[in-house]
Amino acid sequence: MARQGTTAADPAVRALELATAALEGDRRALARLLTAVENRTPVGEAALRTLYPKAGRAHLVGVTGAPGAGKSTLVAALIAELRTRGRSVGVVAVDPSSPITGGALLGDRVRMQSYASDPDVFIRSMASRGHAGGLASTSAAAAAVMDACGLDIVFLETVGTGQNEVEVAAAADTTVVLEAPEMGDEVQAIKAGLLEVADIVVVNKGDRPGAQRTASQLRAMLVAVARVGATRSAGATVPAGATAPPPVTDRPRPKQPEVLVTTATTGEGITELLASLDRHRAAKPTGTPSAARLARAAAQVWAILADRTRAALTTPERRAETEATLRAVAEHDLDPFTAVDHLLARLRE
Ligand SMILES: Nc1nc2c(ncn2[C@@H]2O[C@H](COP(=O)(O)OP(=O)(O)O)[C@@H](O)[C@H]2O)c(=O)[nH]1
Ligand SMILES: [Mg+2]
Incomplete structure (x- = not known):
């Protein structure tokens, strides 16, 4: 392992040292790489150049929904089940508040602490502010690093409030939108336009009254959303030479999302959710990149292009x-x- 004295070394050399160690399973090296990638340092850039070609294997799963819906608890339950199946897991938890003072971050740490000693679970919290190239590009880069280092499934947990946060989850291979039954008469996800990015809709807190009713309401709403979506995509074209990626809400929906009910605190419904995740992944045609992968690539390339252009000017x-x-x-x-x-x-x- 490199010591402090080597920080002045050529970034490419340092990146290669860290990448090699991370690929061999050194989680501290992986943590350092992620910091470098998040801060867009020369080491981070050099590391991504090395690691990116090794990524593309992991299943990236976006988990989004209102604060308190149970996203972190659900991810923890999924991790527990995935570990019993011998699958390794990465988490990029995008925290909406400051990385130091954020209460949510502290809560997530406490909840996920049981995995601190498991080398096949790697959890990273990331601030949602202060990413020069945009949150979607930074989180996609972080996920690519975890992917390259061999983690089988990477969860991207983001609060479903704000376009940037939604984009993070929508650029995953599979996007799970969480809803909790007690959050009011109106289904919350509708307000945020979240349902339009959902591949799977989960009504969590299945132990609370109204969960099944919420699920039925959502199923009915999704029929309506699918109709609107079909009308829109029939008339929508991406102009040639467009300088921005198309809005996430315009990506074609392959089919109506499944609606599942879970109780993250007890693990009820987790097996079914994992089966649904696997089904969604398997349904993707092989050979061509999916819309989500294209969105991820676009987020990264446009961000780097903007950075480079600004630097050159x-x-x-x-x-x-x-x-x-x-x-x-x-x-x-x-x-x-x-x-x-x-x-x-x-x-x-
Ligand atoms: N009753 C019940 N509470 C839950 C369930 N899932 C999560 N919670 C609780 O809901 C609160 C918010 O959960 P958290 O995972 O932090 O939500 P997040 O903000 O979406 O990440 C916590 O107190 C959890 O214990 C569930 O299935 N049933
Ligand atoms: Mg959370």
Whole structure:
């Protein structure tokens, strides 16, 4: 293992050391790699270059839903069952608050502590703010690192409030949307538009009254959502040369999601959920990348492209000119589109 004195070494060398150790099962090396990837350091970049080609094997499962629906408890229950089957598990838990003061993070740590000594379970909490390239790209990169290091299934837990958080879960191979029965008369997921990204809908807290009724309501709603979705995708086309990936809600839904009821605290329904996850994965046609994989690739590539473009336009030679252009936009002397035309032209000089 590299010691502190080697931090000044070539990032590529350091990355290779860490990647090699992580691939051999060194979880501390994996933890360091994830920090480097999350902070987009040169070591993180070099590590991703090495590891990315080794990824693509793991089943990435997004778990999203309102705070308190039971996402962390459900993931913990899934881990318990997966471990009895000998499958290794990674978790990227995107915390909506600060990584230091976040109460949710502390709660997750306590809940997941029982796996601290299990080398086949790796849990990582990630702040949802402060990712230059966007949350979806950072979490996809973190998942790719876990995937490359041999974890069989990687859960991406995010709160289903906010477009960025929803995108994280929607870019997983399989997206599970959680609903809890006691959260009000209206089904919460509808408000957040969450159902549109669901591959599987789980009504958790099956021990609470109203769980089965909520499940029936959701099944009925999903029929309606499927109808709207069919109408929309019939008329929707992605314009050629579009500069942004299509919104996650426009990705085609292969079929109506299953609605399951679980009680995460007792493990009731977990076997059925795992079977449903496996079915969804198996239903994906092989050979071509799925829409989710394309969304994940797009999130990463566009983020890197934006980073690189900005870096190229703020080199010592170009910085003054770029700043003058930005000022001109601020003063309304130049519109932002013409400004970008100028900036791109400068890159070609
Ligand atoms: N009664 C009941 N409580 C649950 C169930 N699943 C989770 N909870 C509780 O709901 C609360 C929120 O759970 P948590 O997993 O932190 O939710 P998250 O915010 O979605 O990650 C905790 O107090 C859990 O113990 C369940 O199936 N039944
Ligand atoms: Mg949680």
